[in-house]
Amino acid sequence: MRMLLNVRFPHEPFNAFVRDGTIGELIAKILEETKPEAAYFTEQNGGRGAVLIINLDDPSQIPSFAEPFFLKFNADCEFRVVMLPADLAKSGLETIGSKWS
Template identity: 70%
Template sequence: MRMLLNIRIPHEPFNTMVREGTVGQVIGKILEEIKPEAVYFTEQSGARGAVVVVDIDNASAIPALAEPWFLKFNADCELRIAMLPEDLQKAGLENLGSKWK
């Protein structure tokens, strides 16, 4: 199941890690561990953030995705299920539409 992990990173402890020169190593280790399909670093509500695309087999994989960001950066994480166009085509929207008229 493809998921979007939306991460909001507060200024601390990130600023301290930047000053110490360790932030790249920490982010690299997290990304190596969670093996994302894609990662986009961006601004989130005036702070640092990222959107990470991951594919998981079941919900029990969620803690391993979020905990590194919580523990290392005190970040806020939101997870959303994401569909490709092919997934949406398989959803049976035609049948749902007639069922819920």
């Protein structure tokens, strides 16, 4: 199942990793381990953030995606199911709409 993982990094310990020069290596290690389909780093509400597109075969995989961010950064993680246009086309919206209109 395709999921959007939204990560919000607190200033610390992220700042400490930037100062000591290890942030790039740490982010690379997490991305190498989790292998997201896509990863974007951005500002979120005035702070640092990331948006990753990941694929879950089973809900039990959620900790393997969240824990690196929890343990290394004290980050907040939100998971959302997302669809491609083809997924939406297969959803049956037409029949759902007529059923509930």
